[in-house]
Amino acid sequence: MSKEILGQAVTRLDARDKAMGRIKYTDDLCDKGALVIRVLHSTVANGIVKKIDTSEAEKIPGVVRVFTCFDIKEKHYFPTAGHPWSTDPHHQDIADRLVMTDRPLFYGDDIGAVVAEDEVAAAQAIRVLEKSVEYEELPFVLDAQEAMKEGAPLLHEDFPNNVLTHTEIHMGSVEEAIKEPGLTKVEGWYHTQPVQHCHIENFICYAYGEGDRTVVVSSTQIPHIARRVIGQALGMDWGKFRVIKPYVGGGFGNKQDVLYEPLCAWISIQMGGRLVKLDVPREETFICNRIRHEIKYHITSWMRPDGSFAARTMKAWVNNGAYSSHGHAIAAKGLNAFPQLYPCDNIDGETWTVYTNRSVAGAMRGYGMPQASYAFECHAEDCARAMKMDPLEFRRKNLMPVGYYHAFSKNELYSDTFNQCFDKGAEIIGYYDKVKEYANQTGDIRRGIAVSTYWYNTAVYPIALETSSCRIVMNQDGSVQFQLGETEIGQGADTVAAQMISDTLGIPLDMVHPVSCQDTDVTPFGTGVYASRGTYTLGFSIKQTALLLKQKVLEAANQFTRMPVYNLDIVDGNIIRTTDGRKLMTIGELALEKLYTTEGSQHLTAESTYQIRSNAYSFGCCFAEVEVDIPMCRVRLLNIVNVHDCGQVINPMLASGQIHGGQSMGIGYALSEKLLWDAKTGKPLNNNLLDYKMSSFMDHPRLVADFVENYEPTSAYGTKGLGEPPVCPVAPAIRNAIGQATGLYINELPLSPHTLFREFTDAGLINDSFAE
Amino acid sequence: MATQLLMAKSPEEAVNNKTATAAFLAGGTEVNRLGSDIAVKADMLISLKKCSGLSDITEADGYITIGSMCTFQDLIESDTVPCYLKEAAHFMASRTKRNMATIGGNIASLRSDSYLIPTLMAVGAVLEMEGNNGSCRIGIAEYVDRSEADALITSVTVPKEIKVISRRFANTAQSHAVLTMSAALTEEGIWLDGAVKNVGLLHFCDLEKAFREDPDISEEAIIEMVRVCTGLHTADDMFGSDTYKRYLIAVTAYDLHKRLVGKEV
Amino acid sequence: MDRQYKVVHCTINGKKVEQVVDVRASLTDMLRNDFRLTSVKKGCEVGECGACTVIINGEGFNSCIYLAVWAEGKDIWTLEGLTxxxxxxxxxxxxxxxxxxxxxxxCTPGFIMTSWEIVNSGKEYTDDELRKALSGHLCRCTGYENIFRAVKKTMLRHLGKYDEAELVNSQGITEYPEPMPFK
Incomplete structure (x- = not known):
């Protein structure tokens, strides 16, 4: 059976409970008696809080306490990113936040909080308080390049020109290389917009005292990191806090930041350990949690007549919002990818991460790669067109070749992944026929088809620590519970992990039980899920720990069967003598005997940590086919096919679900989503699900997901990252398809009717008397 | 913030209790949502759910009369309601909201992204109103002009046989519309009405006149008319630029007219 | 102004109940707080995400914008009641x-409630109609793809079309479909 369980589309272990509605998320677990916290947010984009008059708010029936930024006596600045901590100060995340601040840096910054008996009283108090704040308003800046100019408002004193970090890479000499005769220069600006994660469960946490410690239950991807940050934010020992993560209603990177856990814990402590709940309304989730970075890329390539690259440059300006959160990591990922995706001997790259007076940008599915992929793959298309080459053949010619080795990360491209994915995707969607069919169209309604790829690697080695810990505990019947630091947030980590344990331990899947709820008091240390690392990293600690346990089981079996360990194995829940395949006893009989034997009783359990010092490329592609109604400036996505190589697919049903979700997020990114701020006031304009719309049921075509399976040699189970990659190639594929249909290649997202209108009028595709 | 609720048993009771600080509450999709100005400004909400006689759909002399508390889904499922109105009701993409939102509520909220009003204006719908001075009937265009917040819409009457086409433009199926436009063909010619986001509910008289005077008028001429129209107060906002909205009005009007009078219907 | 309270009598998941509620309380709050029916989820509180959907007298409603007092005399079903x-x-x-x-x-509880209404309607919806009927629920994880298949297959089985339901099947990896007709 062991060969069968990996690669099987078993249903999620939590699916039944979720279908019954009995899975408990954070709010479902909180006692009804909890006091309710509502955060008072700044209504200026940059300023100083002079005074907050709390007297009126305190009179409202049901209001228990009002806290303001002036109640913070000791200022402990803390970092919020869900990164593994570094004991080396030079590699630590920037600590620039306070639980409440008198120096708000964006519209929505946290300047106070109300604690009330119910939501209604809290909401009333917030309305009153908003009118009771005296600000000294300061000029603000919303755009990254504007923020770098002399005289722009400075957000953080230690960061001149608001530049959080500026990094460069140089390979060969661009200056020399472009002297080569016969080169074609292609350059473009590529601009992506800020969007939000929109997990359906908003961020929520609650806190209460227990002994001399504080327990925080939180909807987070990173419980162990959250505990560390709470300690840092409150200036207390980390062990004074216990963080519990129940089931999570989606994270997508937003919950890879520490959001309001420190404030909630602080308030509980101020109130003697009272149970307090901080449930973030959707409006605040949009602007007071994290968002995706807006990035402007500028890319130039010099092409030889044969379509190869002589030299390439890129520059990127990354709008980070008011606080560092993940800092320069998002920009760095794009910069790192640039020379790898389309390798070239002569490369200059430069990127700036810039503070602005906007909502804080952090991690979001893809971690900078949807932006970078948009820029890189729009540009690749532009290069192919300039060289009059088929865009797909152009990519095949120039993409990272098989055998490519990256010295820093030690990543190697072991398989012909790109071509295999292209071939499969092209066949599914009928790419070559349609490219011909859609060439040279006229008329109002036109179709187009195109492809895009991306660069991605799994996990965060060697930039940061990669570690995974696992504990497996055997019951008297031979079934096991397991615990991991890699959190289940909806992606199916528990199920995939159980399949791995079942495989390695040799017991049926229904004998493997995840302890899904992470608790920093109980769960072995782990940094959570992000960077598409889950299936890759947990595999190492699972295999190591399952083998440890297996060894213990077989040693115990030796006691009862008298057979040497090297002649024993566990198959399908039975202790087998390998020499003749005879079943000697069931694992249940063994576990029972071992626990209750009066000679050498032992609790069969294993726990281990594995530090991962490898990483793996994870590539794929997206084909998109569109129909464009030119006069009405509308795009209809007809077909979308993603093909990914994530190594061995442990569970095809869950894996294709990851692709569908990424495609869906990519469709919204490409066509409709954009967070907006008022240029005059810095106020967010569309921070609710009425005005900001992710794509709904009727906006989707059928989503087609497929795989190329090249066993990843560095991996414990042949797997590599899949969570984030599917979102990366979608927007550029749609952009390129619109280009094929209309001849207009638009370098801005989203490709909404209004954007198309502007581009179509400018190009004279529609009546140009309206040209803006 | 409204803390009081009156469950009115009849339209009369609802109207009698309507003070300046009270607001009518129909299906709830507008008033009950978080952030609704209406519920924040009012002291009391007057729920119409238990009002008798507001949910009937009847037919007489070629006209259909629809009770104001009929939901969008009621309209869609009715055998009597004309198809053009069902089409407009379908503009509300969410089924669960269609089960709640009412025709009367959608009219009374006078939203500039109204689902139904453009269609109702194009067909010259007549509203039966219950006010402090008894009941009266007014055309929907008049209602839109002078919004009688204290009077209650009890029913909406629309013609059964009329050629109407409606269009809605939004970024996604569930987004607010930047433009909803309806055109109806009557004996007097084409009637053209629309809802333009953040501009309002508009009756496009000039365009109607242009189409009547020259049924073969070119698209370019219509575009130029709308482009320079000073009576149209569109502005740049998050739903699109001034020019985008004008362009969309023009090409949609032209397209609807062409389909209505031509053979493309 | 002081808050106003009222007693609501209704049937929830087949059981007759009565409850005192604030007249401005939403049905979501009543079901979650007073009856601990936590399958009813809060996602947006503006009636857009559909996570709070419950069945009232046979039809799906967004309970977050439905007043608890409106439930008087109603027959209400939440996901807990389907098991x-x-x-x-x-x-x-x-x-x-x-x-x-x-x-x-x-989003699952809300989706299942609306789907339950659809499959029990006795109607056969076209693919396009199904998408329209399920619109009103937002999901960020699944892209709606597998939800669509689950509802369609169940609808067909309810109509006795078992063979047809099996044709919809493509476990894990979706087979390439025909393009949707352009309207």
């Missing part, structure tokens, strides 16, 4: 499990 007394899943629940229509699970 049989011995833990048996109804066919639509089972289809969500089997087809991989569930990921984080937060």
């Amino acid at each position: 049989g007394p011995g833990g048996e899943l109804s066919d639509i629940q089972q289809a969500f499990v089997d087809e991989g229509a569930i990921q984080c699970g937060f």
